[in-house]
Amino acid sequence: MIDRLIRFLExxxxxxxxxxxxxxxxxERRDEPGGGRGGxxxxxxxxxxxxxxxxxxxxxxxxxxxxxRPVRRHLAHLARDxxxxxxxxxATPFTSTLAxxxxxxxxxxxxxxxxxxHGILIRPLPLPGADRLVAIDLLAADSGRPVEFEAxxxxxxxxxxxxxxxxxxYFRRAVGSTGSDGQATSxxxxxxxxxxxxxxxxxxxxxxxxxxxxxxxxxxxxVVIGHDLWQRRFGGxxxxxxxxxxxxxxxxxxxxxxxxxxxxxxxxxxxxxxxFPMPTxxxxxxxxxAVFGRLxxxxxxxxxxxxxxxxxxxxxxxxxxxxTALTASLSALSRRHLPAGLDSLLYVMVAAVVCVLLIAAVxxxxxxxxxxxxxRRDISIRKALGATxxxxxxxxxxxxxxxxxxxxxxxxxxxxxxxxxVDRAVSPLDLGMxxxxxxxxxxxxxxxxxAxxxxxxxxxxxxxxxxxxxRTPTTGPPRGGLGARSPSAGVSxxxxxxxxxxxxxxxxxxxxxxRSVVNARGVEKGFETDHVVAATxxxxxxxxxxxxxxxxxxxxxxxxxxxxxxxxxxARGAPGTGxxxxxxxxxxxxxxxxxxxxxxxxxxxxxxxxxxxxRVIRGRAFTPTESRVGSEPALLVNETxxxxxxxxxxxxxxxxxxxxxxxxxxxxxxxxxxxxxxSRTGGIGMSTEPREQMYISWGVFPYRxxxxxxxxxxxxxxxxxxxxxxxxxxxxxxxxxxxxxxAEAIDESTWAFRxxxxxxxxxxGAALVLTVSGLYGVLAFSVNxxxxxxxxxxxxxxxxxxxxxxxxxxAGRQLLFGSAAGALLAFGLSSAMRAALFGVAPxxxxxxxxxxxxxxxxxxxxxxxxxxxxTRSDPLEALRR
Amino acid sequence: MGRRQxxxxxxxxxxxxxxxxxxxxGAALMREIETVTGRRVxxxxxxxxxxxxxxxxxxxxRQAPGDAGRGGRPRRLVRVEPAGVRALARHRDALLRMWAGxxxxxxxxx
Numbered sequence: 001m002i003d004r005l006i007r008f009l010e011x012x013x014x015x016x017x018x019x020x021x022x023x024x025x026x027x028e029r030r031d032e033p034g035g036g037r038g039g040x041x042x043x044x045x046x047x048x049x050x051x052x053x054x055x056x057x058x059x060x061x062x063x064x065x066x067x068x069r070p071v072r073r074h075l076a077h078l079a080r081d082x083x084x085x086x087x088x089x090x091a092t093p094f095t096s097t098l099a100x101x102x103x104x105x106x107x108x109x110x111x112x113x114x115x116x117x118h119g120i121l122i123r124p125l126p127l128p129g130a131d132r133l134v135a136i137d138l139l140a141a142d143s144g145r146p147v148e149f150e151a152x153x154x155x156x157x158x159x160x161x162x163x164x165x166x167x168x169x170y171f172r173r174a175v176g177s178t179g180s181d182g183q184a185t186s187x188x189x190x191x192x193x194x195x196x197x198x199x200x201x202x203x204x205x206x207x208x209x210x211x212x213x214x215x216x217x218x219x220x221x222x223v224v225i226g227h228d229l230w231q232r233r234f235g236g237x238x239x240x241x242x243x244x245x246x247x248x249x250x251x252x253x254x255x256x257x258x259x260x261x262x263x264x265x266x267x268x269x270x271x272x273x274x275x276f277p278m279p280t281x282x283x284x285x286x287x288x289x290a291v292f293g294r295l296x297x298x299x300x301x302x303x304x305x306x307x308x309x310x311x312x313x314x315x316x317x318x319x320x321x322x323x324t325a326l327t328a329s330l331s332a333l334s335r336r337h338l339p340a341g342l343d344s345l346l347y348v349m350v351a352a353v354v355c356v357l358l359i360a361a362v363x364x365x366x367x368x369x370x371x372x373x374x375x376r377r378d379i380s381i382r383k384a385l386g387a388t389x390x391x392x393x394x395x396x397x398x399x400x401x402x403x404x405x406x407x408x409x410x411x412x413x414x415x416x417x418x419x420x421x422v423d424r425a426v427s428p429l430d431l432g433m434x435x436x437x438x439x440x441x442x443x444x445x446x447x448x449x450x451a452x453x454x455x456x457x458x459x460x461x462x463x464x465x466x467x468x469x470x471r472t473p474t475t476g477p478p479r480g481g482l483g484a485r486s487p488s489a490g491v492s493x494x495x496x497x498x499x500x501x502x503x504x505x506x507x508x509x510x511x512x513x514x515r516s517v518v519n520a521r522g523v524e525k526g527f528e529t530d531h532v533v534a535a536t537x538x539x540x541x542x543x544x545x546x547x548x549x550x551x552x553x554x555x556x557x558x559x560x561x562x563x564x565x566x567x568x569x570x571a572r573g574a575p576g577t578g579x580x581x582x583x584x585x586x587x588x589x590x591x592x593x594x595x596x597x598x599x600x601x602x603x604x605x606x607x608x609x610x611x612x613x614x615r616v617i618r619g620r621a622f623t624p625t626e627s628r629v630g631s632e633p634a635l636l637v638n639e640t641x642x643x644x645x646x647x648x649x650x651x652x653x654x655x656x657x658x659x660x661x662x663x664x665x666x667x668x669x670x671x672x673x674x675x676x677x678x679s680r681t682g683g684i685g686m687s688t689e690p691r692e693q694m695y696i697s698w699g700v701f702p703y704r705x706x707x708x709x710x711x712x713x714x715x716x717x718x719x720x721x722x723x724x725x726x727x728x729x730x731x732x733x734x735x736x737x738x739x740x741x742x743a744e745a746i747d748e749s750t751w752a753f754r755x756x757x758x759x760x761x762x763x764x765g766a767a768l769v770l771t772v773s774g775l776y777g778v779l780a781f782s783v784n785x786x787x788x789x790x791x792x793x794x795x796x797x798x799x800x801x802x803x804x805x806x807x808x809x810x811a812g813r814q815l816l817f818g819s820a821a822g823a824l825l826a827f828g829l830s831s832a833m834r835a836a837l838f839g840v841a842p843x844x845x846x847x848x849x850x851x852x853x854x855x856x857x858x859x860x861x862x863x864x865x866x867x868x869x870x871t872r873s874d875p876l877e878a879l880r881r
Numbered sequence: 882m883g884r885r886q887x888x889x890x891x892x893x894x895x896x897x898x899x900x901x902x903x904x905x906x907g908a909a910l911m912r913e914i915e916t917v918t919g920r921r922v923x924x925x926x927x928x929x930x931x932x933x934x935x936x937x938x939x940x941x942x943r944q945a946p947g948d949a950g951r952g953g954r955p956r957r958l959v960r961v962e963p964a965g966v967r968a969l970a971r972h973r974d975a976l977l978r979m980w981a982g983x984x985x986x987x988x989x990x991x
Contacts, residue, residue, distance in 0.1 A: 013928075017944050017957050022928050024947050024954030025907035034915055053925025 002043060009047070012054035012061050022053060077391075078398065085399040092371070096403065098773060099367050103407025103453055105766055106360030108414035110449045113353040113759070115419045117346045119437055125334045126261065126436050128201040132295040133333040134304070136167065138312055141325035148288035151216060151278050153315050154193070157291075157328075160311035163304040164293035166199035168192065169274070170265060171289035173705070176540055176735040178246045179233060184728070186536065186737030187229070189247070190268040191275060191289070197224065199294045200264060206230075207241045207256035215273035223252040224271045227260040247272065248540030249733055263435035265290070265337055292333050305330055337434045348833040352509065352763050355502040359767050361453065362495045363774040365460035368400065370781040379469050392469040393462055400461030404454045412446070496771075496778050497818040503767035504822025504855050509829050510764035511847045512840055519839035526675030527575070528613035529746060533716045533723070534577050535739035537570070538705035539731070548704050549629045551731065556605065558730040559710060562722040566713055569607035570627075570698060570706040573600075575675065575746060577707040585694070587645050588654040588665055599641055599692035601657070603701055609672065611711045619651040619670030626697040633700045634669045641692035642671045655694070666696070709742070716741050768855070772862045779811055779866040790870050800871035807870050811863035819852045888939070888968050894918065895930050896939060896969050899959045906945065906956035931959060939965030 013019045026046050029035030036045030065071055089096040124130040138147040149169065158167050175189045197209040209224055223245055234240040244251045252272070263269070276287050295304055312328035335343070382392055537555070539548050552570050559568040573581055584596040606622035608614065617639065625631045635655055642650035646668065654665040675693065712719050720739045727736055790803055830842035840847065888896060898913040899905040911922045934940045945956045980987065
C-alpha cells in the first residue's frame, strides 16, 4: 500500500537524474535526526516530502502530457464543447440563470446551516483526544433529578471508578483583579482541581499547571493565566512566571500561561485551584462543581457508563444519611455548556435546509430535463453528421459542468458572506456560548453538498440526452409528434408536488416563528426595565470580617446617593441577569403533596419592588432590616402562587423551602404581581404560562455575589461611572462587572426567536420562489409539449375557457396534494421546535390556513401564464408540426 | 538588468550553500541550509530551485555515483558557475547598500 503510494508520487517527478537524485537524497535522510528520524516517522516524512515534490513538479508533467496526441485531441474537443456550451447556455439566458441561481442557493443554504450546526453540535472541543472526555453528572436514583457533585463525592468517586485515567472538577466564578493602574476589573475565572488542566490535554505555553495537593485549601498561592490576560496585563513578557497577580485581594504567583484560544469551559481568562478545604465529614457544604473524566485508553463508553453508575451508587451507600441512592450519567463534555433546547432546534434547521436542498435539486433536474428534451432536433442532427453517442453526451455534460462551476462559485460566496453575517449578529450578544463555538464553513460537509449537487446536475443534464441520442436513428430530424405525455413529464409533475409539500412545510414553520417573535415582543413583563441598569458584584474573600449583607448594605447606601439614581437594590436571578433558582416548597397546613410544588425563587433586597417597578398587591414589601443577616426571614409570593396554593388570605401563611422537612417556616408578608422571568437556562425558550414565584428576603442567605440593580431618573447609561466611583469609595477592589441596561439584556434573551425566525423566513421564501418557478417551468414545458394535443382539441371545438381549465386543473391537483402533504410535514417539524415557539401552538390552525392559502394563491398565479399560453395554440400550426 | 538575473531568496540560499559545502548534492545542501538558517527544507523545493538556477545558467549539475545509504541511487552534484557567483555578489551589494545605516536597528531586532 505504502509502496504503491510512493511509486504514484514518484511518477510525477521527471525521471532520470532528478528523480533518482531526489529519491536517493530522501532515502539517505530518512533516518537522520534532522530529517525523517527513522522508523514509522521516517516513512511518513518521506511520503510528505515526496508529495510536496510531486506537487511542485506536477505542472511540468501535465504540460508534457498535453503534448501527446490523444490528450491533445481530447483537450481540443473539450475547449470546443465549452465554447459551444457557453453559447447555447447564453442563447437561453433565463433558463441558464435560473439553473445557476438554483444551484447557488442550494449550496449556499446547506453550507450555511451545516456551518452553524457543525460549529455547535459536531465540532469536538479543540483539545487533544477530546473524544475521550466525558461530562459526569450525579443523579438521584429514584427520581433522576440532578444532584450536586461535592468535594467528598469527587473523592469517593475517584476511589471507586476504574475506567477513567482522571476525574476532575471545575466551576466558574467572576473574580475581581486590581491592575497596576488601581482599576478593579472583573475577570471570568475557572476554579479547577489540580489535575484538571492536564486531564483536558491542554499544555501551558509557558510554565506549568497545578501540581497535586495545590487544590482544596484556603491558602492557594498560584494562578495560571490565559494568553489574552498575559498580553494585556504583562505585555506578553517571558518573565511573567513568578509575577504576582491580584485576585480578589489575594496576591497569587503566576506559574503558567495557557496557549492562545484556550478558555475552558466558557470564556475564562485565568484558572485557580479549588480554594476551599476538603470538608471533613458532612455533606451539603454548598460547594459543588461540575465534573468531567478522561476515559482510559481502550475503555468503551458502555463500560464506562456501567463503571460510573457503580461508583456513584457507592457514594450513596457509604453515607445513607446524607444522600438518597445515587447514580451517574455520562455525556459529551462539549455539550454541557450549550443552552438547553438548542440542539433540537438545530436539528430542525438541518431538516429544513435538507428540504430546501431537495427542492433545489428537483428544480435543477426539471430544468435540465426540459432543456435536453427540447433539444432532440439538435441531437439528431449531430448524430446524422456522424457524432457518436459519447460525443453528444460529452457536449451535454460540459454544459452541465459550466452550470455547476458558476453555481458552486456563487453559492460558496453567498455561504461565506451569510455565515459571516450570522457570526457578526450572534457574537456581540451575551449568549454565554463556549469559546470554541463559531460559525464557519465546515470543509468536508461543503464538499459533500457540492459533490451531490454536481452529480445531480451532471446526471439530470446528460442522462436524458444520452437516452435520446442512443434511440435516435441517424436518418434525419424527427417530427414533433402528437404525444400528449412522455414518461419524464409525469416524473416532473410528481416532483413538483413534492416541492410544493416541502415549501409549504417550511413556510408554515417560518410563520410560526414569526408569530413567536411578535408574541415575545408584546409580552406583559410585570415590571419596567428601560431605566434600570444591572451589573454583577462579587465580594472577594479579603479578610473583611463583616457579614456580606452588611457590606452590600453599605454599597447600596453609597450608590443610592449618586446623582441621577432613584433607588438601588441587590438580587440573584432577577429577569435578564442569569439563571433563576427553582425551589420546592411546602405550605404549612396545606397537606403534604408529593412531589412538592416548585416555584422560581429570587432572593431580593428590600428596595427591589421600587427599583424594578414591581407592584405589591397585598401586604407589604420587605423592610431594610430584613435585608440583613440575622433578621427574621420573610417571603413575598406572586399572585399565581397565592391563588394556587395559599387560598383567600395569603398574607400571614407560612411556607417552608426545601424537601428535607427541617428548615424554618417563613411567613408570607405580601403578594406581588406576576412577572415574566425569562428562562432558567438563560438562553432559548420562554414560557407564557404564569409560574409560581417567590421572593425571599436578602438576609436569609449570606451570598457573596449579587446582581446590583439601579433605577435612574433619566438616561441609565449616564450613571454607570458615578456608581463605579461610589463603589471604589466604599468597597475598593470590588469591580462593577458587565453593567448594562436591563431592557437590552432581556431583549437579547429572545435572540433564538429572531435568529431562527430569520433563517426560516429566508428558507421559506427561497423555497417558495424555487417552487413557483419550478411549477411555472414544468407547466409551461408541458403546455409546450402538448401543443399538438391542445390544437386538436381546439380544432374539435374546445373553447379557450375549457383549455385554460384543463391546464389549471392539472396544476391545482398538484398544488392541493402538495400542500396537504406539506401541512403534515410542518406539524412534525414544528413539534420538534416547540422550544422556540412562544405563545403559539405547533398546530395553530390560523397559521396553517393562511400559509397554505398563500401557497395555493401564488401557485395558481404561476399556473395562469402557461394556461393562457395554451389557449393560444393554433390548431393549424399544431397539426403542421 | 533584467529581473531574471537576480536570484530570489531561496535561490540565494541554495547558491550560497552550494558554494559552502564540498560535495554539493541534494541531501548535503538540505542539511547545510537547515543547520545554518534553522528552517526546514523540502526536497521538492530544493530540486525545482536547482532546475531554475540551471536554466538561468547559474549552476550546472552532473551525476555522481551513490552509496548503499541511498539505495545505490546516483547523486545530483551541483557546481556554481561564474555567472552564479556574480549574481550572488550583486545581490549582496544591493542588500548591503540597502542596509547602510540600519545596522544598529537590525542588530537590536535580531
